[in-house]
Amino acid sequence: MTFCRYEKKGHVACITIARPEVMNSLHPPASAEMNEYWDDFAADDDLWVAVLTGEGDKAFSAGNDLKYTAELSRLPADQRPSMRMPPGGFGGITSRYDLFKPVIARVNGFALGGGLEMALACDIIVAAEHAELGLPEPRRGLIAGAMGVHRLPRQLPLKVAMGYMLTGRHIPARRACEAGLVNDVVPLAELDSVVDGYVEDILRCAPLSVRATKEAAYQGIALPLAEAQRARFEWETRRRASADAVEGPRAFAEKRTPNWTGR
Numbered sequence: 001m002t003f004c005r006y007e008k009k010g011h012v013a014c015i016t017i018a019r020p021e022v023m024n025s026l027h028p029p030a031s032a033e034m035n036e037y038w039d040d041f042a043a044d045d046d047l048w049v050a051v052l053t054g055e056g057d058k059a060f061s062a063g064n065d066l067k068y069t070a071e072l073s074r075l076p077a078d079q080r081p082s083m084r085m086p087p088g089g090f091g092g093i094t095s096r097y098d099l100f101k102p103v104i105a106r107v108n109g110f111a112l113g114g115g116l117e118m119a120l121a122c123d124i125i126v127a128a129e130h131a132e133l134g135l136p137e138p139r140r141g142l143i144a145g146a147m148g149v150h151r152l153p154r155q156l157p158l159k160v161a162m163g164y165m166l167t168g169r170h171i172p173a174r175r176a177c178e179a180g181l182v183n184d185v186v187p188l189a190e191l192d193s194v195v196d197g198y199v200e201d202i203l204r205c206a207p208l209s210v211r212a213t214k215e216a217a218y219q220g221i222a223l224p225l226a227e228a229q230r231a232r233f234e235w236e237t238r239r240r241a242s243a244d245a246v247e248g249p250r251a252f253a254e255k256r257t258p259n260w261t262g263r
Contacts, residue, residue: 003030005055006037011048011207012199013041016055017091023062023110024054026091027069028083035092042099045262048207049199052093052122053106054115057188060105060131063113064090066140090146091118100211100218100235102202106195107131108188112170117144120151123214125181126195127173128188133181136168156181206248207262208239 003026005016015037017024026034041050054060072080089095093103094117105111105122111133119125119133127133135144135152143149144165153161156179164171176182186194202210212235220228239245244260251258 003033004037006040008044008047011046011203013037013044013047013050015041015050015052017053017061018055019065020054020056020058022065022067023059024056024115025059025062025065025068026114027065028081028085030065031091032086033092035086035088038088038092038096038099042096042101048101048210048262049202050101050103051106051195051199052091052103052118053108057108057128059109059115060107060111061091061115061118062110063115063117085146089121090114093118093121094146096121100215101207102210102214104195104198106191107133107173107182108191113137113144113148114146117146117148117151120148120155124183124198125176126184126186126191126198127176127182128191129173129185130188131173131185132170133173133176134168134170135165136170138166139168152181206239206242206244206258206260208235208242208244209248212236212239 003019005018007014015034017026019025019030041047072083086092091114102124103122105119105125107119107125107127109128109131111119111131113136116133116135135148137144149165152165160179171181173182173185177185184194212233215233215235219233220231223231243263247258247260
């Protein structure tokens with residue numbers, strides 16, 4: 001398992017796709033490896049936020065490793081390794097609907113096909129100004145089946161999303177930001193500092209409040225407003241009963257920095 005790097009520093013996890021020789025595209029073994037890392041991140045109570053990126057400055061991820069797929073197709077059926085998607089979906093994240101810890105996509109270059117689909121599954125996207133995003137699958141006789149065809153129209157105006165999906169055109173980073181798909185576009189040299197700024201600000205917040213906010217936002221958006229108001233969300237229930245719910249107002253009253261425990 002050497003296709004990615006998984007690093008932990010304090011309350012932060014970083015997953016870096018380490019296949020720059022193929023523009024950080026993923027084959028099934030790489031997706032399976034990432035799935036295990038996301039499982040670990042989800043289960044570790046001391047990890048409060050994650051950053052997903054790709055190695056180098058050319059590509060975040062070019063998506064599915066089509067050369068690998070083509071090579072396997074030449075093998076007899078009984079000799080082909082499994083192409084099954086891991087439970088968490090492409091890159092271990094595109095079908096992970098119960099992860100309510102925040103995830104930031106550090107888009108350092110091309111984010112195409114499954115690469116964009118992984119970024120769409122994140123909560124915040126910070127892109128280098130030379131980055132390009134897109135779902136070019138129809139140009140290869142495919143569709144963006146790792147939820148790209150469903151997430152992009154939810155994160156862009158419909159006509160804008162369809163214009164890019166039906167043509168396979170790339171979205172320049174600044175255009176993606178103007179359309180609301182990307183949070184920030186910065187020179188490559190400033191990418192880390194901007195991502196770190198988001199991480200630091202998230203860590204200033206109570207982790208259970210952040211998770212409750214993410215859960216309520218994602219699950220509530222599919223409900224009529226009155227139903228969303230009446231809905232009960234697991235992480236909000238945990239937050240209400242937590243020590244941090246007491247610590248926040250107390251720290252404010254005592255004019256000090258809160259000591260969050262996530263419990």
